[in-house]
Amino acid sequence: MSVFIDGDTKLVIQGITGRDGSFHAREMIEYGTRVVAGVTPGKGGQTFGGSVPVFDTVAEAVAQTQANTSVIYVPARFAADAIFEAADAGVELVVCITEGVPVLDMTKVMLFLREKGTRLIGANCPGAISPGRSKVGIIPGQICAEGKVGVVSRSGTLTYEIIHQLSTNGYGQSSCIGIGGDPIIGTNFIDCLAAFEADPDTEAIVMIGEIGGTDEQKAAQYVADHVSKPVVGFIAGQTAPPGRRMGHAGAIISGSSGTAAEKMDALEAAGIGVMKRPKDVVPLLKERL
């Protein structure tokens, strides 16, 4: 088992003929993901990589191939529309890799997704991977290993760093979910913690947060109340000055909330093993498993 994506994931790639889309389409196919369709308006009828049919619309792609998941690589100015289109076409899960979606667009997207019952991961995220089963997004497959640790993170390359630590020390992963660094995201820590808690093949959870907002504090409370599996956590941005945006739109400390120290205290208080540096993930997991 795994969470959100597995061997039954049938993927449609929005923006499959673009620079990023085509590169990652090949990577996902090579990893073994069931890529059943691509969408690029105006390129319907073509074939990608000799086997994947390309459609003009997501609705056609879903009707023809029964795709149940979409991944989005279109430029930022088209990304919100692409999410609406995917949800309207009836896929269950949309993963939006694109960075730079305006937050006011996201306020409308989220209302629409709730009505349709569609889950969104992202935007501005590396996607998800269930090692050995399926990869949807851009997490490098070769750094992952099959195993029992669930990983959820707001970051991209920092997630790779921690996955790398896990894999090279014998801790494979059930699923790794990059939820994204924007202020409004489709899937948050609590959604992932609940899914990992329910997944019989996940034995421990690693959560990677950063400065800004209060999602980590709420997640910590959720762990204290609802999660029986061991959890270890990391918070990036201990040295970040207040009021400055650290790359991610969400990574800004305002007022008294959202500092790394505050988040680390909340994690600690919930019984979560708090890493001081990425490397600590291995000894902390070892203590708890």
Place this chain on the structure above:
Amino acid sequence: MNLHEYQARALLKAAGVPVPDGDVASTPEEVERIAREMGGGVVVKAQVHTGGRGKAGGVKLAKDAAEARAVAEKILGMTIKGLTVEKVLVAPAAEITSESYVGMIVDRETQRPVLMVSPEGGVDIEDVAARTPDKIFKLTVDPRFGLMAYQAMSLAFELYDDLNQVRQAAAVMQRLYTAFVDAGASLAEINPLITDRDGTVVALDAKIAVDDNELERKPAIAALRDQSAEARSEVEAREAGLSFVKLDGNVGCCVNGAGLAMATMDLVKFYGGEPANFLDIGGSSNPEKVVTALKIIGSDPNVRCVLFNIFGGITRCDDVANGIVAARSQMSSELPLVIRLTGTNEELAVKILKDAGFSALTDMDEAVEKAVQVAMEAA
């Protein structure tokens, strides 16, 4: 991107919010001329991207044009929280009979725009929220319908007893919402919203923060960017597509990805050093980006060592290696580099670097520890 008060006032005025006259000036002579044309007392306000201007002495009343000039001579050029005042706003001194707060934000929790008002205006709203949370009233807006009149009225009744003022305030809220959406803002606030001697509701001060992701589709808003209000290195970085924040330490950091960049800064501190900057070279990096990044970091005189921490995913390690080699050949200084690369095309990158006389590490902790040590020895 933060707008200056005078820019935010202009956007609100265009949306129909009553805003007193005002003009912006960058010399004491201009201030004097504007004040003379206005007649009577004026207020001179520093235009910098930070709060607490009043406490820092950046907001002063003047009874006539001559005093306005004298006040402007003090304010122009002063430094408030590290920012030099280049411009001031000159506005007629208002007679205030009450002060409220009205603000629009995008709320992460409800994932919608939220209208927030308080009868406690003219002070920091975060202080009001901490001290007297019952004096803050909120309303979640459905972005598909916008802020409706009855909703604005319901909050306006929390601010005023007089029905005429309630109606005026409700109209201000709806227009503020329009300006908020049109500017692509993540925050738009009026603090204080005052009633003047005649009982008219007027926006005395305005603040707008624009969502950077909106700038591409709103060129008129993007044109409001004041580059003089930012560090030159940060402007240069943004133009090159890099995300950069200058800090005070001596270990320069060049990293791919915002989270890893923050974690790298934290690890520098963990090993007893101080990071000189946050720098994210972004996803699909080309060698030129690395050249610019190294140039920007190297221009900081505090920097004693530059640490590269690259985890290749979309970013190819060989691209970064080529960038480092190219940058080094163009640079005059002999700034020591500590390079850590792992992931996509790692072997190729190590070979490129070795051939050019560099050594590369693959472990993050080892690299950071070494960079801190090199910086200490060079300091």
